[in-house]
Amino acid sequence: MVASALALPLMIGAAGIASADSYGSTEVQAGPDGAATHSVQAGTHRGSSSFHENSTAAGPDGAATSDTSATANRNGDSRYRQHSGWAGQDGAGSYETHSSTGDGQGVLSGTLGAIGL
Template structure:
C-alpha cells in the first residue's frame, strides 16, 4: 500500500514538472503588458523578449502620467549570432519644475575585428 501511494504522489508531481520544463525549453518569445489607470494618473509597463535563428532581443518600456508630470523609460538589448550586440536606454520626464532626458547606448561589432585590449595582448 505504501509503494502504491508513493508512486501516485511521484506521478502527480512529475506531470506538472514535465509540462513546465517542456514549456520553458521550447519558449522562444515572451511578452507581458500591464496598464493601470486611476484618479492619480495612468501607468503602463511592457516587456518583450525573442530569440530567432541565433539572435536574441529584449525590450522594456514604462511610462506614467499624473498630476505632477510625465515620465517614460525604454531599454533594449540585442545580440546576433555573429557576436554583435547593442544596448540602449532612454528616459525622459517633464513636470512643473522642468523637463529632462537621458540616453545611454553601446554596441559591439561581431565581425573579425579585435578589440583594442585583445590586439595589445595578442589574444
C-alpha cells in the first residue's frame, strides 16, 4: 500500500515531464583564453515543432560559430539549415547545408511522388 501511495506522485510527475512542449538550455563560459556560448531550444506548438542549436567561441587565435535549425509543421512541410563560419590568423571560411519540403508533403511522400510511386 505504501508503494502505491508513493508511485502516484511519481506517475503524475513523469506524465508532466513527458508532456512538456518546450525545452531550453544555455551555457556560457569565459576565461583568460576566450569565451564560448552554447544554447539549445526545442518546442512544439499547434502541430508544429522546432529545434535550434547555436554555438559560438572566440579566443586569441580567432572566432567560430555554428548554427543548426529544423522545423516541421502539421502539413508535412519541413526545413533544415546548418551553417558554420570561422575566422583566424590564417583566414576565414564558412559553409551551409539546407533542405526543405513543401506543398504539404513530407520528405518521403514528396520523393515518392516525384519518382511516380
